[in-house]
Amino acid sequence: MNTPPSPAGMERTDGSSVQIGALVPLTRPGWVEAGRHLLAGLELAVREANDAGGIAGKPLELVVRDTAADPQRAAAAVDELARLGVAALAGEYHSVVARAAAARADALGLPFLCSSAVLDALTEQSTAYVARLAPAQSHGWRIYADYLLGAGHRRIAVAAQPSLYWASGVRILRDHLAPRGGTVTELDLGALAPTAVCDELVGARATVLLLLAGHPEPAVSIVKSVRRDRRLAEIVIGAPAGQPEFATWATSLGDDGAGIPFLRYLPERLGPLGARVETALRERLAEAPSFVAFEGYDTITVLADVLRSYGTDRASITESWPRVSVEGTRGQIRFSRTPGINVWQWAWPPVQVVDRDPARPDRLRILHTG
Known part of the structure; x- marks a missing residue:
């Protein structure tokens, strides 16, 4: 206890x-x-x-x-x-x-x-x-971006709340994806309801929606809205910050919470x-x-x-x-001085991209390692 x-x-x-x-x-x-x-x-x-x-x-x-x-x-x-x-x-x-x-x-x-x-x-x-x-976020999120590129995704939308952390994530993704032919469309969750997010995704022709948003809300409501919108049946939802790691994600979303790639810092x-x-x-x-x-x-x-x-x-x-x-x-x-990082940094812990297996949402699948 x-x-x-x-x-x-x-x-x-x-x-x-x-x-x-x-x-x-x-x-x-x-x-x-x-x-x-x-x-x-x-x-x-x-x-x-x-x-x-x-x-x-x-x-x-x-x-x-x-x-x-x-x-x-x-x-x-x-x-x-x-x-x-x-x-x-x-x-x-x-x-x-x-x-x-x-x-x-x-x-x-x-x-x-x-x-x-x-x-x-x-x-x-x-x-x-x-x-x-x-x-560091730039290390892990670049690995995540590489996973998206390797899976054939170039049109990325992010549903982001106002935050220094989320804004930093958007910048990392945009800077890493742009030279490789990727685009990032930002959807402001301060102004858009979950259903409006769906409309914006259709207009942007995005193949991936990344949730840069808090859990349980608004992340859970957005996932439910997207999963129920037939226009978005093929879109991939992702959560680089790791929201699906915890059991409450599966409890809140059930099968809807599976197949959403996120970052996890563990070895294979x-x-x-x-x-x-x-x-x-x-x-x-x-x-x-x-x-x-x-x-x-x-x-x-x-x-x-x-x-x-x-x-x-x-x-x-x-x-x-x-x-x-x-x-x-x-x-x-071990700690070292890493370029661009102002603190002593372990460079680097293991990084994985994983998701909850749609066949068994209680089980995590490793999709990519960096």
């Missing part, structure tokens, strides 16, 4: 434990299911670190704060966690929220290992304090560590773990290794990023 976040002021501040602050979306409008999986991975790795003796004889403690997909709330949580004396920050799923957290962590000199956010510009300027496990086959962790996460979650749960586990695995090897003070943690070499559930994790 997942333990709830500790109430403010209830954490141990007497130095009897080594604390890591965890930023996780646990309430709406955050993507709660992603937050639950992220927290499960973080907690499992903390438990295993403590079973192995903790950090220099002290237990590792996770101090959890709910960001609720709110950048201001996340920034305030970083300030609070810094005052509490955490050694480092971990987590966060939403890119725009992680960006706000990274800015505060950089300003405060607090090491932050970001688990899941992919926005390339996680910070405005180069920082020594922030490292990231998830692949897990190694011994990954397989063991998958079993433990499945038991903890009572369902198949998403890639987000593995990202959470790997985050604490890296931080525990850093704390044991280089010390628990923030300066030592910050200086350790280029020396990290840790076996994670999805490969050997």
